[in-house]
Amino acid sequence: MQWLVAESVWWGGRLRTGVALRVAPNGLVKPVPAELAPGGEDTRRFAGTLLPGLVDAHVHSALVDLGTVRAGGIAEVWDLGGVPARVAELAEQAREAGSALPRVRYAGPFLIAPGGYPSDRAWAPAGSWREIVTVADAGAAVAEASAAGATLIKVTAHAGGPQLELPVLSAVVAAAHASELPVVVHAEGPGTVAAACSAGADVLAHTPWTERIDDSLLQACAQRMRWISTLDIHGWGRPDDPDREVAVDNLRRFIGAGGTVRYGTDLGNGPLPAGINVREIRLLQSAGLTPDGVLTAMTESGSSTVSWLPGGLDPDPERFADALATARVLDADSRLHSS
Ligand SMILES: [Zn+2]
Structure with missing residues (x-):
């Protein structure tokens, strides 16, 4: 199990805080309360916003x-x-x-x-x-x-x-x-x-x-x-x-x-x-x-890929598109796959 923690998460149709993403061994990603993330080396932390791929x-x-x-x-x-x-x-x-x-x-x-x-x-x-x-x-x-x-x-x-x-x-x-x-x-x-x-x-x-x-x-x-x-x-x-x-x-x-x-x-x-x-x-x-x-x-529900906006999602309709264009695809953590 892997955990992704960011300042905010857009998932299930809206922007949320206090939410972490749990990545199951089969790759399926689910939002869960942030306090469930155990910390330690199975938890990766990010600035900005995470969202489905x-x-x-x-x-x-x-x-x-x-x-x-x-x-x-x-x-x-x-x-x-x-x-x-x-x-x-x-x-x-x-x-x-x-x-x-x-x-x-x-x-x-x-x-x-x-x-x-x-x-x-x-x-x-x-x-x-x-x-x-x-x-x-x-x-x-x-x-x-x-x-x-x-x-x-x-x-x-x-x-x-x-x-x-x-x-x-x-x-x-x-x-x-x-x-x-x-x-x-x-x-x-x-x-x-x-x-x-x-x-x-x-x-x-x-x-x-x-x-x-x-x-x-x-x-x-x-x-x-x-x-x-x-x-x-x-x-x-x-x-x-x-x-x-x-x-x-x-x-x-x-x-x-x-x-x-x-x-x-x-x-x-x-x-x-x-x-x-x-x-x-x-x-x-x-x-x-x-x-x-x-x-x-x-995006799709049941996503097994994750995108990342390092500068965070900007919900302002004028700035939204340009901010979203800075999204990057999150690479799977090879350290976790090799262990
Ligand atoms: Zn075509």
């Missing part, structure tokens, strides 16, 4: 340097599109003690209609997508992805090319749910968000940006889906990007309807900072998230 829920690890991403403060990533066998190797390396890589959770190949997005894109190598036609194909593809270690199923619904029939999309969701795997949909263009929602998908890989989502569909989405933000891919900080304005408006109304947001940047797609993205955080705030809401979108 920060997660970027939309990354393409083949297109970025994951070591730089971790050095930039991201403890865990979801890879939402690569060659699964390659990503599995990175995920394996990331699990080794003392690894400089963030933890990697990954999706299976993009499940697509024959000729569908992204098989027509230069960045999508063979193996990163798999064509399916029938309901039986859907079951087989999910089983293959799961056997290869994927814990997310990625599907595309892109109005600019061939799309899966709704019964096939629904069959993907049913098969994934039977294996307790969430389904992430890349929804792009008219009708695609509605298709993802009626098929029962769990997550959108991007906040919808191609059109305003009407209120009734938005309500349905808010009840059953999480949306990964990816707001900063629109313009990368350029003022008045129309797609970004549509996305922020959709996300603001999704949040207002009680929807759950995950912080994600689509890292690997365009000139994005390799690490915590201050612009993405500010855009989440402009869509209505409080600092606690942003941290909730960036």
Whole structure:
């Protein structure tokens, strides 16, 4: 057992003092009253704030340097599109003690209609997508992805090319749910968000940006889906990007309807900072998230990684994003592992 003590701890949705983190031998971290920490060499002390490991829920690890991403403060990533066998190797390396890589959770190949997005894109190598036609194909593809270690199923619904029939999309969701795997949909263009929602998908890989989502569909989405933000891919900080304005408006109304947001940047797609993205955080705030809401979108309950803000969390909405960008991933203490 290891104990982490800091001036403050952000955990379970709020900033607390008088709390220590207990790290179980299996790596699971739990907040406990600070007086339970025994002191001595099993207790590590920190200035500032400790919080669950920060997660970027939309990354393409083949297109970025994951070591730089971790050095930039991201403890865990979801890879939402690569060659699964390659990503599995990175995920394996990331699990080794003392690894400089963030933890990697990954999706299976993009499940697509024959000729569908992204098989027509230069960045999508063979193996990163798999064509399916029938309901039986859907079951087989999910089983293959799961056997290869994927814990997310990625599907595309892109109005600019061939799309899966709704019964096939629904069959993907049913098969994934039977294996307790969430389904992430890349929804792009008219009708695609509605298709993802009626098929029962769990997550959108991007906040919808191609059109305003009407209120009734938005309500349905808010009840059953999480949306990964990816707001900063629109313009990368350029003022008045129309797609970004549509996305922020959709996300603001999704949040207002009680929807759950995950912080994600689509890292690997365009000139994005390799690490915590201050612009993405500010855009989440402009869509209505409080600092606690942003941290909730960036973390997971049951975390086994810890991030550290040496200067402490700054809850002031104006300063919050810049302060959070100084977060570092806490390295496991090798002394405790070797004994
Ligand atoms: Zn992506």
